[in-house]
Amino acid sequence: MKYRKKPVVIEATQWFKNGDHPNDFDQEKLGFENGEMRTWTGAEVKANGWEGQIVRYYRNPSDDGQRKCGAVFVGDEPKPDGVGCGCKMHDHGWIDTLEGGHIVCPGDWIITGVKGERYPCKPDIFAARYEAI
Numbered sequence: 001m002k003y004r005k006k007p008v009v010i011e012a013t014q015w016f017k018n019g020d021h022p023n024d025f026d027q028e029k030l031g032f033e034n035g036e037m038r039t040w041t042g043a044e045v046k047a048n049g050w051e052g053q054i055v056r057y058y059r060n061p062s063d064d065g066q067r068k069c070g071a072v073f074v075g076d077e078p079k080p081d082g083v084g085c086g087c088k089m090h091d092h093g094w095i096d097t098l099e100g101g102h103i104v105c106p107g108d109w110i111i112t113g114v115k116g117e118r119y120p121c122k123p124d125i126f127a128a129r130y131e132a133i
Contacts, residue, residue: 008114010111010112011111012109012121014107014109014110015107018051018055018093019049019051021054021110025045026053028042028045029045029050029053055095055104065089066090067088067089068084068089069085069087070084085106092105097120102119104120105120105122108120111126
């Protein structure tokens with residue numbers, strides 16, 4: 001049998017850098033200041049240039065962030081594998097999804113699904129599957 005995907009209206013925003021997602025600074029953040037616990041508003045978090053709450057900074061303890069996206073290491077040298085956007089990993093984001101964490105490349109779309117879940121989508125796939133309403 002064949003099946004067709006049901007049409008679903010989604011929300012999406014294109015991500016290019018930290019703080020781009022419209023919901024990145026909606027929530028307050030707890031932390032310490034001068035040895036005391038305090039709460040920062042979303043506006044204070046944004047004004048301080050802290051990472052977004054939806055798309056966070058890409059971090060990996062074995063990656064200094066200078067290699068290009070899509071590069072694989074052959075010995076000590078990164079070599080392009082033909083996959084990836086080619087930007088430095090330092091310029092990437094990280095998003096938690098229902099399937100686990102995913103790297104977000106500059107230009108990826110962040111889709112909010114029907115249950116409020118979020119996940120990245122490459123621009124070419126987004127263009128093929130979605131149209132503005």
